[in-house]
Amino acid sequence: MYFMRIDERDFAAKPMNCPSHCLMFRADKHSYRELPLRLADFGRLHRYERAGAVHGLTRVRTFCQDDAHIFCTIDQLQGEIENFVSMLNEIYRTLGMQEYRIYLSTRPEKRVGSGEVWDRAEGALQKALTTLSLPFTLNPGDGAFYGPKLDIMFVDALKRPWQLGTLQVDFNLPELFQLKYTGEDNSDHRPVMLHRAVLGSLERFIGVYLEHTAGRLPTWLSPLQVVVLNVTDRVNTYCGEILKRLKEVGCRAEFDDRKEKLNFKIREAQLKQIPYMIIIGDKEMETDQVSVRLRDGRMIQGLSQPQMIRMINSDRLSRQLDPGPEEGRNVASNLASMSSGSSTVS
Incomplete structure (x- = not known):
C-alpha cells in the first residue's frame, strides 16, 4: 500500500x-x-x-x-x-x-x-x-x-x-x-x-x-412519472382509485391532495418536469374520465381510465423521449453524427 x-x-x-x-x-x-x-x-x-x-x-x-x-x-x-x-x-x-x-x-x-x-x-x-x-x-x-x-x-x-x-x-x-x-x-x-x-x-x-x-427526462427515467391533481375535495376518492390503478401497472405516481389552487399545483408539477398531470374535477368523476395535461402544456381531454393507462404505458415501455399519446412519438432516430460531422481517416 x-x-x-x-x-x-x-x-x-x-x-x-x-x-x-x-x-x-x-x-x-x-x-x-x-x-x-x-x-x-x-x-x-x-x-x-x-x-x-x-x-x-x-x-x-x-x-x-x-x-x-x-x-x-x-x-x-x-x-x-x-x-x-x-x-x-x-x-x-x-x-x-x-x-x-x-x-x-x-x-x-x-x-x-x-x-x-x-x-x-x-x-x-x-x-x-x-x-x-x-x-x-x-x-x-x-x-x-x-x-x-x-x-x-x-x-x-x-x-x-x-x-x-x-x-x-x-x-x-x-x-x-x-x-x-x-x-x-x-x-x-x-x-x-x-x-x-x-x-x-x-x-x-x-x-x-x-x-x-434541461431536466425534462423521458418518462421512463423520471423519478415521478404521473401526478394526480384534484380540483375539489369531492373527487378525492376517485383520484385515489386512479392512483391505485397507475401504481398497479408500475407507474411512479402520486396524488397531490393539498388544499391549494389547481393552477398552483400545475405550476409546481411543471417546474418539477413531471411528464403527466392527471386533472380530476366533478365532470371527470361523473363521466368516469380523466383530463391529462402534459408538461409542455398540451391538454388531452375525455380519456377513459384504460385509454389513459395505455397511453402512459406505451410511453414508458417504448421509451419515448417526450410524453404524449402517439405511440413511439419522438423516439430518437439513428445518430446523425454517425453519418456527418467528423472526417474519416483512411
Whole structure:
C-alpha cells in the first residue's frame, strides 16, 4: 500500500479495476472456448482533484464508472469492437443523445510496450472503424500509456463536447501480468484486453444528461412519472382509485391532495418536469374520465381510465423521449453524427 497526506488528511492509493481483473483472469486456466470473457465492475473509484477544480457532479473526487474489461483472442477483436459500438449506439439513441463523435487516440510519448505491439493495436481499431464505415478523427499522442483508444465525445444541446464512453485496446497488460489461455492448437496464447465504458463516470453522466435535457427526462427515467391533481375535495376518492390503478401497472405516481389552487399545483408539477398531470374535477368523476395535461402544456381531454393507462404505458415501455399519446412519438432516430460531422481517416 502507498500512503500519502493531502489536505491534512491521510489517503492510501487504490489501483484501478484493470489490475484486479487481470489477476482474476490469471487465477484460473482458460480455454479458447471460454473467450471472450467479459468482466464488469461498478466499484467506487477515486481521483484527487484540486479543490478549485471540483465542480458539481461533472468533476468529483470519488465516483462510480460502468467499467468493464474484455479478454478475447486477436480473431475476436474486431467483433468485440463492433459489439461495443452497436451497444453504445443503442444506449445513446434511446437516451436521445443524437450527436457524438469518435476520436482514435494513438500512442503517447510515455508508454509501455514495443512499437510492434502498438502498431498492431492501432491497426485493429482503425480497421474495425473503417469496416463499419464509421467516421472518426485521428487524435495523435492522446492514447493511454498501455494502448490506443476510441474516445466518444458526446455533443450536448448547448454544443459542448463531453468525453463519456471509451474503448481501449491493450496488448501490454496481458503481457505484463503473463495472462494466457489454451488455444485450439493446445498451446498457450496471450489474450487481448479491451477496456470499455459507455457512460463513463455515472455522476458526471447524470450531470451532463440533466443539462442536456434541461431536466425534462423521458418518462421512463423520471423519478415521478404521473401526478394526480384534484380540483375539489369531492373527487378525492376517485383520484385515489386512479392512483391505485397507475401504481398497479408500475407507474411512479402520486396524488397531490393539498388544499391549494389547481393552477398552483400545475405550476409546481411543471417546474418539477413531471411528464403527466392527471386533472380530476366533478365532470371527470361523473363521466368516469380523466383530463391529462402534459408538461409542455398540451391538454388531452375525455380519456377513459384504460385509454389513459395505455397511453402512459406505451410511453414508458417504448421509451419515448417526450410524453404524449402517439405511440413511439419522438423516439430518437439513428445518430446523425454517425453519418456527418467528423472526417474519416483512411
